[in-house]
Structure formats: C-alpha cells, structure tokens
Amino acid sequence: MAKSIHTQVAIIGAGPSGLLLGQLLHKAGIDNVILERQTGDYVLGRIRAGILEQVTMDLLDEIGVGERMHREGLVHGGFELLFGGVRHRIDMNRLTGGKNVMVYGQTELTRDLMQARAAAGLSTIYEAQDVSVHDFDGRTPSVRYEKDGKQHEISCDFIAGCDGFHGVCRASVGRGAITEYEKVYPFGWLGLLSDTPPVSDELIYVNSTRGFALCSQRSKSRSRYYLQVPLTDKVEQWSDEAFWRELRLRLDGEGRERLVTGASIEKSIAPLRSFIAEPLRFGRMFLAGDAGHIVPPTGAKGLNLAATDVKYLSAALIQYYSDRSEEGIDGYSARCLARIWKAERFSWWFTSLLHRFPDDGPIVAKFQQAEVEYLLNSDAGSRTIAENYVGLPLDFGQ
Numbered sequence: 245m246a247k248s249i250h251t252q253v254a255i256i257g258a259g260p261s262g263l264l265l266g267q268l269l270h271k272a273g274i275d276n277v278i279l280e281r282q283t284g285d286y287v288l289g290r291i292r293a294g295i296l297e298q299v300t301m302d303l304l305d306e307i308g309v310g311e312r313m314h315r316e317g318l319v320h321g322g323f324e325l326l327f328g329g330v331r332h333r334i335d336m337n338r339l340t341g342g343k344n345v346m347v348y349g350q351t352e353l354t355r356d357l358m359q360a361r362a363a364a365g366l367s368t369i370y371e372a373q374d375v376s377v378h379d380f381d382g383r384t385p386s387v388r389y390e391k392d393g394k395q396h397e398i399s400c401d402f403i404a405g406c407d408g409f410h411g412v413c414r415a416s417v418g419r420g421a422i423t424e425y426e427k428v429y430p431f432g433w434l435g436l437l438s439d440t441p442p443v444s445d446e447l448i449y450v451n452s453t454r455g456f457a458l459c460s461q462r463s464k465s466r467s468r469y470y471l472q473v474p475l476t477d478k479v480e481q482w483s484d485e486a487f488w489r490e491l492r493l494r495l496d497g498e499g500r501e502r503l504v505t506g507a508s509i510e511k512s513i514a515p516l517r518s519f520i521a522e523p524l525r526f527g528r529m530f531l532a533g534d535a536g537h538i539v540p541p542t543g544a545k546g547l548n549l550a551a552t553d554v555k556y557l558s559a560a561l562i563q564y565y566s567d568r569s570e571e572g573i574d575g576y577s578a579r580c581l582a583r584i585w586k587a588e589r590f591s592w593w594f595t596s597l598l599h600r601f602p603d604d605g606p607i608v609a610k611f612q613q614a615e616v617e618y619l620l621n622s623d624a625g626s627r628t629i630a631e632n633y634v635g636l637p638l639d640f641g642q
C-alpha cells in the first residue's frame with residue numbers, strides 16, 4: 245500500500261456535483277481531493293444536461309467560474325408546448341416576475357469547473373480504480389483506491405459521495421439504513437446532437453400521437469433533439485435519416501419547415517427513472533447529486549438539483565469547520581430532500597403530461613389535452629408550470 249495522505253473532505257466523482265463542491269470548499273479554505281474513476285476526457289465527452297436554473301447560475305458566479313457561461317450561454321425567458329398540433333408559449337419571465345433559465349451545456353460547465361480546479365492547483369485523481377469507502381460511521385473515515393497498479397489510502401474528516409447513480413458510496417451503506425423510492429418509466433429518450441441551427445429560438449416540448457419529442461439546443465449552431473422510444477429500441481436501429489423522419493412526423497407544419505437536419509455528432513438512448521434515497525447522510529458520509537436521486541430529464545432538474553445539494557453540503561461543512569457546529573451537517577439530508585421531492589414531483593408530473601404510456605388508451609390522451617387546456621387558460625395554472633420550470637427558490641416552503 246502506498247503512503248496514506250490526509251484531506252479534510254474526500255470527494256468521490258468528478259461530475260458536476262463533485263467539481264462544484266470542490267470549488268465551494270476550496271473557496272472557504274477547506275482542503276479536498278477528488279477521486280474519479282474515468283479519464284477527464286471521458287467525463288467531458290458525456291452529453292447530458294443543458295438547462296441551468298438561476299440558483300445554478302448564481303452558484304457558478306459565487307465560485308468565479310460564470311464568466312464564459314454569461315458570454316456564450318443563451319438566456320431563455322420562455323418555452324413552447326406543442327400539443328395536438330397547436331403551439332402554446334409559457335412566458336416564464338412574465339409569469340415568474342422576471343426569472344429565466346440559461347442554455348449552457350453540462351459539457352461546457354464541466355470544462356469550466358475542471359479548468360478552475362486545475363488553475364487553483366487542486367488535486368483530482370482520474371482513473372482511480374476500485375474506490376472503496378471505510379469507517380464513515382466513526383470519526384476517522386478513509387477511502388482506498390488503486391492507481392497505476394498501486395493501492396492508495398486517503399484518510400479524511402468527511403466523504404462526499406458525488407459518484408452518480410451507479411457509484412460506490414450509496415452501494416456501501418447497509419441496506420437497513422437506507423430507503424429507496426423508485427419509478428422506472430416504460431420508455432426511453434433517444435437523443436441526437438448535431439451542428440445545425442435550432443428549429444426555434446426556444447425549446448419546444450411536443451406531445452404528439454406518435455409520442456413525445458423535445459427540440460432543445462446547446463448554442464445558436466448546435467441542436468439537441470430527443471424522441472420518446474420504446475425501451476427495447478437500440479441506438480444502432482436508428483439511422484440519422486430515420487431520426488429526422490420521425491421527428492418531422494411529431495412536429496407541426498412550422499417546425500417541419502424550419503427544421504435543419506445534418507449528421508449526428510452523438511446519438512444515445514437514456515432510460516427514464518424517478519429515484520430518491522433517504523436519508524442522504526450516513527455518519528460522516530454524504531450523498532449529493534445523482535448518487536442520491538434521479539429525475540426523468542423532462543423538467544431539466546438533475547444538474548440543478550445536484551448544484552443545490554452541494555450548495556447545502558458546502559454550507560454545512562463550512563459551518564462545521566468555522567464554528568465547530570454540527571447543526572448544518574445534521575440538517576443536510578432533510579434540507580436537501582425537501583427540495584428534491586418537489587423537483588421530483590414536477591419532473592414526474594411533466595413527464596406524465598407529455599408522454600404516451602404504452603398501457604394508456606385514448607382516454608388518457610384526452611385527459612392530457614384537457615389538462616393542458618386548463619393550465620394554459622388559467623394564469624395560476626401557467627404560473628405553476630413556469631415557477632417549477634425556472635426552479636423554486638432555495639429553501640422554498642421550509
């Protein structure tokens with residue numbers, strides 16, 4: 245075993261949660277090391293989220309990495325719902341008293357965070373294999389891993405499990421200590437990324453008789469489109485031509501006319517799941533981001549929840565080190581879960597409103613149509629969609 249080192253917080257995972265937490269702690273003078281299973285290039289190659297809420301933008305500004313986001317990101321004050329061939333705009337900005345979201349890819353945000361971490365000379369150990377977490381029930385936890393054929397150990401005060409849904413931290417908790425709530429949806433999202441101008445200035449969420457579609461974007465010249473597909477579909481079955489053909493069939497006349505197609509840069513199928521683990525603290529180990537919860541991507545909440553988890557976690561750890569108070573770490577789980585359940589509810593509801601479920605007959609499509617007509621003709625209904633989509637204020641209802 246190579247010589248053991250000590251750090252205050254060992255962070256497992258260099259996705260958005262781990263990198264954000266690392267910067268927040270560093271800014272407060274708290275020493276941390278990040279262990280990541282993959283290479284940095286692999287982490288950057290994952291095409292995922294693209295919509296940032298105000299709380300996430302504020303967090304990036306707080307740690308001094310928001311400059312490129314403000315320069316290159318696209319501010320969106322609304323989005324469209326295309327229902328039964330008719331478009332309706334949700335004017336988020338008007339309905340929420342001036343709030344917007346920012347279109348800025350997870351890849352770009354991750355790159356900014358990685359660069360800030362490297363510039364500050366902070367330690368990220370990529371390609372750390374067989375990471376395991378130990379003694380988090382006591383006062384001296386540790387993390388072990390293998391790198392370049394050698395075993396290493398890091399002793400620490402706390403472990404932050406920022407290692408995503410398939411990570412090692414949640415899996416290391418005794419079964420009796422954790423409750424997991426889960427709903428798996430009977431379809432997936434086939435995503436296609438292309439260097440083509442977006443079909444519209446804003447996002448379009450489509451409920452059509454052929455299933456859900458989403459016209460999203462990463463910039464003025466890069467589009468991201470999604471199609472609801474059966475879980476049995478394989479990405480190899482979908483040529484670019486087949487994707488564009490199906491998307492056209494789900495759009496309206498204006499969309500079909502304006503759609504610019506091109507070669508895909510990336511294509512993948514993501515399953516949809518709602519998942520929440522309770523609690524999120526186990527002695528001196530905490531779960532944050534996808535390690536503790538998953539939302540279906542319909543409400544664009546995953547990355548934003550990860551950001552608020554680590555905001556709460558950093559505040560709790562800063563309180564611990566500055567005041568020797570455990571109040572923040574004691575309250576971490578409940579504070580996060582209060583926010584998480586509301587975002588989970590919205591993501592589940594928005595998914596149910598927009599997708600065709602295999603066992604639903606025509607009556608459910610009629611219910612969806614009636615619901616959307618009600619919501620869009622009621623200021624309270626439209627505001628409910630808008631205020632959830634832009635993100636509830638921090639500590640809402642607590």
Ligand SMILES: Cc1cc2nc3c(=O)[nH]c(=O)nc-3n(C[C@H](O)[C@H](O)[C@H](O)COP(=O)(O)OP(=O)(O)OC[C@H]3O[C@@H](n4cnc5c(N)ncnc54)[C@H](O)[C@@H]3O)c2cc1C
Pocket residue numbers: 256257258259260261262279280281282287291292293294295350372375406407408409410411412435514532533534535541543544545546547548549550
């Ligand atoms: C197709 C798709 C579209 C999405 N769209 C949106 C969207 O529009 N808006 C939104 O807000 N969210 C969206 N999300 C969700 C968002 O991408 C996630 O919520 C976000 O990545 C969570 O960040 P994280 O750091 O918690 O987890 P992750 O990004 O999963 O990072 C976890 C990291 O831990 C590493 N790791 C795992 N196990 C180990 C181990 N044993 N040892 C060391 N390292 C380990 C992983 O390699 C990874 O780098 C989308 C997700 C997908 C899949």
